[in-house]
Amino acid sequence: MLRKLLLLIVLGMIAGGAGFWFLSVPVRIDPAKLAAARPGDLKRGESVFWAGGCASCHAAPGATGDARLVLAGGHELVTPFGTFVTPNISPSDQGIGKWAFEDFANAMQAGVSPDGRHFYPAFPYTSYARMQVQDIADLYAYLKTLPPSDNVAGPHKLGFPFNIRRGIGLWKRLYLSPEPVLAIADASDAIKRGQYLVEGPGHCGECHTPRNAIGGLDKTRWLAGAKAPEGKGVVPNITGGEGGIDNWSAKDISYALESGFTPDFDSLGGSMTDVVQNMAHLDPADREAIAAYLKAIPAHPNGFPKP
Ligand code: HEC
Ligand code: HEC
Structure with a gap:
C-alpha cells in the first residue's frame, strides 16, 4: 500500500503540480443517489446515531447521560499524526445547523466539507461510506x-505535512471505498446485518484493525487487534484467532456489548466504555x-506485536 501511495506521488510529480491537484481533488457523492432518499425517520435516526457512535467523539469530554446528546465537540483524539479536536455538530450556527442534507451526506460518506475541503479520516467516514443513504437521511433528521x-471547538494540533488537507485526496484514493470489507459465503440475514453494523x-x-505507516487499515488482518492509536497499550483481537475471542460464545459477545461485562466478569474499559454506552441503546437483535x-x-492471530 505504501508503494502504491509512493507511486501515486511520483506520478503526481511527473505530471507536475497539476497532476497532484487532479489526483487529490475532492470527489462528491452523485446527487441523484442522495435525491433518492426519503425524508428522515426520527426513530430510525436515533438508532443509527447510537450505532454510529457520534456521541463518543462529539459530546463534550466526560459527558454522561443526556449530556451525551449535546454534540458540542472539543473532544481530543491523540494519534501518531497529531491531535485532532472534534468540531461542534449540534444544530446551531457554530455546528451544522445551516447544513443541507447534501452537505451532511458528503461529509459522512465522501469526507468532503460544504466548502469543498477534505476531512481527516480521524472522522471515520471511511466506515460511514458503507452506510445506506437512507440511514444517513434518518440520522440527519x-x-x-x-x-x-x-461551543467553538479549538483547531487541530498537526505538524507538516499532515496540516495540508489537500494531500488527503491521495490517501482517499487508496482507502475510501463503499464496498464491504469481507465477502462471507452463505451469510445468514443476521450475519449480513451484523456485517453492515460493524x-x-x-x-x-x-x-480493532492494525494500520500501516500512512494510517490505512490492513484489511488482511481485519479486526485482529491493533496498537492503541494514542501510543500506549493495545486494542484486543476480536476474531477467533490466537489471542482473540474464540472462547466467547455469541451470547457472551452480545451481553458484553449491552452490559460491558466479559465472560470472566471483567468489565470493558478504555475507549470501549463509550462504545458499550452506545451499543446498549441498540435493538437486542442488532447486538446479536x-x-x-x-x-x-476469518480468524487471525493478534495484529499487534507481543509486549
Ligand atoms: C472517532 C471519532 C469520531 C466519531 C466516532 C465521529 N466523528 Fe465526526 N468528526 C471527527 C473529527 C476528528 C472531525 C473533524 C475532521 C476534520 O477536521 O477534518 C469530525 C467532523 C465531523 C463533521 C464535520 C463538521 C464540521 O463542522 O466540519 C460532521 C458533520 C461529523 N463529524 C458528523 C459525525 C456524525 C454524524 C458521527 C456519528 C455517525 C460522527 N461524526 C462520528 C471525529 C469523529
Ligand atoms: C474507540 C475505539 C474502539 C471502537 C470504535 C471499538 N472498540 Fe471494542 N475495544 C476497544 C478497546 C480499547 C477494548 C479493550 C477494553 C478493555 O480492555 O477494557 C475493546 C474491547 C472489545 C471487546 C472485548 C475483547 C476482549 O478480549 O476483552 C469486544 C468484544 C469489542 N471490543 C467489540 C467491539 C465491537 C463489536 C465494536 C464495534 C461496534 C467495537 N468493539 C468498537 C476499543 C474500541
Missing part, C-alpha cells in the same frame, strides 16, 4: 432534534447480529 450548543456505522475496524458476524469472520 435525528441530529436536527438534539440540543444546540454555541463495517459501516459501528466503525469497529477503526480501532454483531455477535453473529464476529463469529463468522
Whole structure:
C-alpha cells in the first residue's frame, strides 16, 4: 500500500503540480443517489446515531447521560499524526445547523466539507461510506432534534505535512471505498446485518484493525487487534484467532456489548466504555447480529506485536 501511495506521488510529480491537484481533488457523492432518499425517520435516526457512535467523539469530554446528546465537540483524539479536536455538530450556527442534507451526506460518506475541503479520516467516514443513504437521511433528521450548543471547538494540533488537507485526496484514493470489507459465503440475514453494523456505522475496524505507516487499515488482518492509536497499550483481537475471542460464545459477545461485562466478569474499559454506552441503546437483535458476524469472520492471530 505504501508503494502504491509512493507511486501515486511520483506520478503526481511527473505530471507536475497539476497532476497532484487532479489526483487529490475532492470527489462528491452523485446527487441523484442522495435525491433518492426519503425524508428522515426520527426513530430510525436515533438508532443509527447510537450505532454510529457520534456521541463518543462529539459530546463534550466526560459527558454522561443526556449530556451525551449535546454534540458540542472539543473532544481530543491523540494519534501518531497529531491531535485532532472534534468540531461542534449540534444544530446551531457554530455546528451544522445551516447544513443541507447534501452537505451532511458528503461529509459522512465522501469526507468532503460544504466548502469543498477534505476531512481527516480521524472522522471515520471511511466506515460511514458503507452506510445506506437512507440511514444517513434518518440520522440527519435525528441530529436536527438534539440540543444546540454555541461551543467553538479549538483547531487541530498537526505538524507538516499532515496540516495540508489537500494531500488527503491521495490517501482517499487508496482507502475510501463503499464496498464491504469481507465477502462471507452463505451469510445468514443476521450475519449480513451484523456485517453492515460493524463495517459501516459501528466503525469497529477503526480501532480493532492494525494500520500501516500512512494510517490505512490492513484489511488482511481485519479486526485482529491493533496498537492503541494514542501510543500506549493495545486494542484486543476480536476474531477467533490466537489471542482473540474464540472462547466467547455469541451470547457472551452480545451481553458484553449491552452490559460491558466479559465472560470472566471483567468489565470493558478504555475507549470501549463509550462504545458499550452506545451499543446498549441498540435493538437486542442488532447486538446479536454483531455477535453473529464476529463469529463468522476469518480468524487471525493478534495484529499487534507481543509486549
Ligand atoms: C472517532 C471519532 C469520531 C466519531 C466516532 C465521529 N466523528 Fe465526526 N468528526 C471527527 C473529527 C476528528 C472531525 C473533524 C475532521 C476534520 O477536521 O477534518 C469530525 C467532523 C465531523 C463533521 C464535520 C463538521 C464540521 O463542522 O466540519 C460532521 C458533520 C461529523 N463529524 C458528523 C459525525 C456524525 C454524524 C458521527 C456519528 C455517525 C460522527 N461524526 C462520528 C471525529 C469523529
Ligand atoms: C474507540 C475505539 C474502539 C471502537 C470504535 C471499538 N472498540 Fe471494542 N475495544 C476497544 C478497546 C480499547 C477494548 C479493550 C477494553 C478493555 O480492555 O477494557 C475493546 C474491547 C472489545 C471487546 C472485548 C475483547 C476482549 O478480549 O476483552 C469486544 C468484544 C469489542 N471490543 C467489540 C467491539 C465491537 C463489536 C465494536 C464495534 C461496534 C467495537 N468493539 C468498537 C476499543 C474500541
